[in-house]
Amino acid sequence: MDEHPSDLLSAYADGALPQGQAAEVAAHLVECDRCRTVVDDLQEVQTMLHSIPRPSPDPSLLPRTLARLEGRNRRSRFVMRWRIAAAVAMGGAVLALLWPVTPVPSAEHGTGTWYFRQHAEMALIHPVEDVSLASYLSTPLPYRAVEESLEWR
Amino acid sequence: MVTIPTAVLDIPGQDATTEAVTHTGDFDRFTELLTRHWDSAYRYAYHLTGNVPDAEDLVQQAAEEALVSFRRFQPGTRFDRWLMRIVHNSFIDRIRRGRRLTVFSLDDVHASPLVADRSDDPEAAAEAALHGLVLRALQALPPEFRAAVILVDLQGLPYGDAAEILHCPVGTIRSRLHRGRLTLRELLRPHMEAVKRGEA
Amino acid sequence: MAVGFCTRAAVVGALACLVAGPGRPASAAPPPPASLLQAMQARKASAFRGEQIVVTWENGGTHVTLGRIEHDPPGWVRLEYAPVGTSTRWIVVRQSGMEIQYDPATRVGTKSPRLVGDDGETVLATHLPWLLENYRVGAAPGLFLGRKVERIVMRPVRADRPARRIDVDQESGVVLRSERMEPGGRLVGMTAFQSFEVMPRGWRAGAGLPRDLRLVERPMARKVTPEEVVRQFGTIPVAIETPGGFHPVAYYLVQHRQPALQVVYSDGLSVLVVTMQRGILPRPPKGSRLVHGAAGPVWVRRFGQNALVHWAYNGWLLTMVGDVVPEQLIRAAELTGVARMPRVYDHIESWLKGLFGPF
Numbered sequence: 001m002d003e004h005p006s007d008l009l010s011a012y013a014d015g016a017l018p019q020g021q022a023a024e025v026a027a028h029l030v031e032c033d034r035c036r037t038v039v040d041d042l043q044e045v046q047t048m049l050h051s052i053p054r055p056s057p058d059p060s061l062l063p064r065t066l067a068r069l070e071g072r073n074r075r076s077r078f079v080m081r082w083r084i085a086a087a088v089a090m091g092g093a094v095l096a097l098l099w100p101v102t103p104v105p106s107a108e109h110g111t112g113t114w115y116f117r118q119h120a121e122m123a124l125i126h127p128v129e130d131v132s133l134a135s136y137l138s139t140p141l142p143y144r145a146v147e148e149s150l151e152w153r
Numbered sequence: 154m155v156t157i158p159t160a161v162l163d164i165p166g167q168d169a170t171t172e173a174v175t176h177t178g179d180f181d182r183f184t185e186l187l188t189r190h191w192d193s194a195y196r197y198a199y200h201l202t203g204n205v206p207d208a209e210d211l212v213q214q215a216a217e218e219a220l221v222s223f224r225r226f227q228p229g230t231r232f233d234r235w236l237m238r239i240v241h242n243s244f245i246d247r248i249r250r251g252r253r254l255t256v257f258s259l260d261d262v263h264a265s266p267l268v269a270d271r272s273d274d275p276e277a278a279a280e281a282a283l284h285g286l287v288l289r290a291l292q293a294l295p296p297e298f299r300a301a302v303i304l305v306d307l308q309g310l311p312y313g314d315a316a317e318i319l320h321c322p323v324g325t326i327r328s329r330l331h332r333g334r335l336t337l338r339e340l341l342r343p344h345m346e347a348v349k350r351g352e353a
Numbered sequence: 354m355a356v357g358f359c360t361r362a363a364v365v366g367a368l369a370c371l372v373a374g375p376g377r378p379a380s381a382a383p384p385p386p387a388s389l390l391q392a393m394q395a396r397k398a399s400a401f402r403g404e405q406i407v408v409t410w411e412n413g414g415t416h417v418t419l420g421r422i423e424h425d426p427p428g429w430v431r432l433e434y435a436p437v438g439t440s441t442r443w444i445v446v447r448q449s450g451m452e453i454q455y456d457p458a459t460r461v462g463t464k465s466p467r468l469v470g471d472d473g474e475t476v477l478a479t480h481l482p483w484l485l486e487n488y489r490v491g492a493a494p495g496l497f498l499g500r501k502v503e504r505i506v507m508r509p510v511r512a513d514r515p516a517r518r519i520d521v522d523q524e525s526g527v528v529l530r531s532e533r534m535e536p537g538g539r540l541v542g543m544t545a546f547q548s549f550e551v552m553p554r555g556w557r558a559g560a561g562l563p564r565d566l567r568l569v570e571r572p573m574a575r576k577v578t579p580e581e582v583v584r585q586f587g588t589i590p591v592a593i594e595t596p597g598g599f600h601p602v603a604y605y606l607v608q609h610r611q612p613a614l615q616v617v618y619s620d621g622l623s624v625l626v627v628t629m630q631r632g633i634l635p636r637p638p639k640g641s642r643l644v645h646g647a648a649g650p651v652w653v654r655r656f657g658q659n660a661l662v663h664w665a666y667n668g669w670l671l672t673m674v675g676d677v678v679p680e681q682l683i684r685a686a687e688l689t690g691v692a693r694m695p696r697v698y699d700h701i702e703s704w705l706k707g708l709f710g711p712f
Contacts, residue, residue, distance in 0.1 A: 010331035057195035100694035
């Protein structure tokens with residue numbers, strides 16, 4: 001190994017290298033003081049790291065956390081229920097908007113006789129007037145028309 | 154006239170992101186798993202943040218996020234690894250948001266010990282001083298290096314597990330770990346030399 | 354007196370122009386009976402008085418109306434009608450360009466400028482070509498009320514149109530009797546004078562209306578050109594697929610709660626009036642019946658011999674009235690296009706449009 005296998009030294013120290021590669025690094029270390037020093041230092045660092053305590057959490061932390069989670073779980077279920085309700089309501093609203101509504105014939109809707117009367121008057125200017133006149137007269141049209149004409153005021 | 158249902162307007166913005174509803178049975182299972190792996194999750198959080206209040210905050214936040222994501226938890230997955238990953242993601246998320254971000258400079262490493270031990274036992278005091286020193290050095294590492302070092306050297310996980318938790322290839326773990334340790338060596342060199350000289 | 358024969362040359366000249374003109378039937382129909390031309394042209398100017406009976410049959414019932422007529426145009430025309438079996442009377446007076454209609458009992462009525470028909474030759478130009486195209490016209494001399502008449506029979510080319518038979522007084526050109534036969538030959542309408550007397554011109558000069566009438570002014574239709582229609586509505590109105598044989602002859606603007614366009618179609622003998630107003634929601638007239646067509650809802654109503662259909666299409670509300678069987682009108686509506694049944698959404702949109710300004 002001509003170059004220092006710097007990047008592999010940690011893994012070598014951890015025994016995490018494949019066998020062939022580990023053997024090469026080991027061979028290099030025999031010859032290279034510098035790399036050996038690095039490995040020693042790295043092992044020293046690990047030792048120091050192990051000196052860090054492995055703290056246990058405050059005993060009250062877990063119960064507190066669980067209580068919080070439970071509240072949140074309930075709330076999120078509540079929220080989900082609301083969301084379902086909202087979705088249903090929205091769907092309902094959309095359906096309602098698309099719901100066909102049949103207009104109801106109404107006297108307010110332009111008084112049917114108005115149209116017939118207009119027709120009759122148009123027909124009256126027709127050359128063969130009497131024929132049209134007959135149709136104009138064939139109904140109680142004029143009598144109703146006057147009642148409805150009062151609406152126009 | 155159609156009125157817009159008030160329910161649509163009543164959804165609080167924050168809770169609208171809540172994806173999961175965990176049913177009672179699921180919730181019980183979750184708490185059971187969480188309890189079982191609580192200590193290691195807390196320790197990871199402690200080593201990442203370097204102090205108790207931040208660790209408690211972080212592990213609680215992670216627990217909440219885990220509950221939310223528990224619906225997507227694949228039965229084949231190991232819960233402890235999955236939980237650690239959430240702790241890690243929450244931690245990275247906090248750093249990104251700049252929330253309670255504790256930044257240590259190299260100078261801090263050699264500042265006064267984190268734990269002001271008032272006991273009269275000089276040996277214990279010295280040990281506490283060392284803990285504080287190493288912990289501070291650890292906090293000085295970039296987050297990715299720190300996480301790799303903690304998972305492998307402090308939690309004793311295999312490279313593969315660390316890669317799973319940090320969601321990266323094993324090669325990346327190896328390189329991060331190595332560079333993390335080298336950085337620690339530089340940070341701790343004065344102490345190490347003092348030890349060699351027999352001063353410590 | 355044979356007014357019609359004096360003007361025949363002019364009529365034939367006008368006809369020659371018609372046949373050559375654009376949008377007119379190109380077929381050379383047999384010349385119409387002279388008395389028909391006379392009836393169409395000269396009758397409006399004839400002075401007479403008489404009593405008329407009008408009988409119609411509809412919905413299984415017979416309606417009879419008696420009419421008393423004082424005819425002295427242009428200064429005075431008075432028509433008094435009394436439907437048999439009722440206590441109502443109805444009087445129509447046409448005087449100096451106005452038409453007044455009132456109930457003599459209550460003295461309440463309406464007043465509006467009279468729709469002025471075109472002069473005789475234009476009338477012929479407008480309607481006669483279609484009459485000759487859509488009806489087979491035959492004539493034979495006859496007698497009615499002891500007067501010489503020409504009995505003219507007009508049989509429709511299309512089976513859905515009623516046939517007409519009229520007796521035209523040879524002296525005055527007045528239609529003394531007319532009969533209306535539905536497809537199948539069923540007699541459904543008849544007008545006939547019971548008494549008829551030709552009077553000198555101006556025989557009712559100085560006649561006047563009662564002073565205590567309470568008359569409501571009615572907006573009157575204004576004849577417009579298609580260009581004015583576009584100017585008013587900003588668009589070409591809906592192209593109506595009228596029943597066969599009807600052709601547009603005139604456009605009128607009229608105010609009925611909002612501006613309305615009325616297109617008058619003629620088949621030569623009767624007219625079809627289509628009223629168009631902007632709108633989304635159909636406004637079916639009172640008494641109409643909903644017919645669910647393939648495309649959408651159409652409302653139908655019969656009124657005497659006429660039928661009405663009402664529907665919505667392309668942002669227009671359309672109402673078509675004519676002396677045509679309802680099935681034909683429904684078919685015409687469906688060929689034109691029918692909007693689907695309005696949704697709640699349409700009601701809201703329509704309501705909002707009503708709130709925020711005109712269409």
